[in-house]
Amino acid sequence: MIKAILWDIDNTLLDFKKAESYAIKKCFEIFGLGECTDEMIVQYSEINKGYWERLERGEIAKKRVLEGRFEDFFALMGLPVEKAAAFNEEYQMRLGDKAFFCDGGAEIVKKLKGKVTQYAVTNGTLTAQSRKLASSGLDKLLDGVFISDVIGVEKPNVGFFEYVFGNVDEGLKKEEIMIVGDSLTSDMLGGNNAGILCCWYNPDGKVKALPDGMCGEVRIDFEIRDLREVEGILKLGQSIKI
Numbered sequence: 001m002i003k004a005i006l007w008d009i010d011n012t013l014l015d016f017k018k019a020e021s022y023a024i025k026k027c028f029e030i031f032g033l034g035e036c037t038d039e040m041i042v043q044y045s046e047i048n049k050g051y052w053e054r055l056e057r058g059e060i061a062k063k064r065v066l067e068g069r070f071e072d073f074f075a076l077m078g079l080p081v082e083k084a085a086a087f088n089e090e091y092q093m094r095l096g097d098k099a100f101f102c103d104g105g106a107e108i109v110k111k112l113k114g115k116v117t118q119y120a121v122t123n124g125t126l127t128a129q130s131r132k133l134a135s136s137g138l139d140k141l142l143d144g145v146f147i148s149d150v151i152g153v154e155k156p157n158v159g160f161f162e163y164v165f166g167n168v169d170e171g172l173k174k175e176e177i178m179i180v181g182d183s184l185t186s187d188m189l190g191g192n193n194a195g196i197l198c199c200w201y202n203p204d205g206k207v208k209a210l211p212d213g214m215c216g217e218v219r220i221d222f223e224i225r226d227l228r229e230v231e232g233i234l235k236l237g238q239s240i241k242i
Helices: 018-031 038-056 062-077 083-096 105-112 126-136 158-165 184-194 229-234
Strands: 002-006 117-122 144-147 175-179 197-201 221-222
Touching: 018 038, 018 083, 038 062, 038 184, 062 083, 062 117, 083 126, 105 229, 117 126, 117 158, 117 175, 126 144, 175 184, 184 197, 221 229
Parallel strands: 002 117, 002 175, 117 144, 175 197, 197 221
Antiparallel strands: none
């Protein structure tokens, strides 16, 4: 019986790619860096992805992720690298300017409110995630929010989830908790490490494969293309009456 859901935020409930594109282009305007094309955003996204994967493998600290990605991007684009740190600070703010939901994101959280407890579990920064949750209204829909900046450790580290377990509704058992997220490396592997049910949100039908440098198997209990399928998973467990 599933009584609680741990929702990932970026690219699960909220469309991070849209927020990322908006925020970077807005920062280009603020810093007077000229036009930022969609092709430039794609190049940045690849750099950013590589940095987060290194973080999840425990190779670097988050501060290095946040600044290093823009240093590399600026160097590649021939932009002033010395502005990377200030650019990142502004970027964190602009990420929360607007709310872009993934398809079905708002609908499913609203539908399940009061029927299961729902929490956000995210590796994003405190500044960006707090603003995103407020602008989207998720801060009022969810029963709690867990941000790695506050906890001091990121998913998939078991320490992140131990903190969560210590601060959710008293009496919840691990077998009654399910994480829903798009990332195999932070969400699914994190759920494996924590010993809870894992639901992989895979709208594009990607092949289940860990990135280079990570080996082993990842247990996935459920795989969905649409967030609204979570309702069916709950019905199968007969945990709530929907």
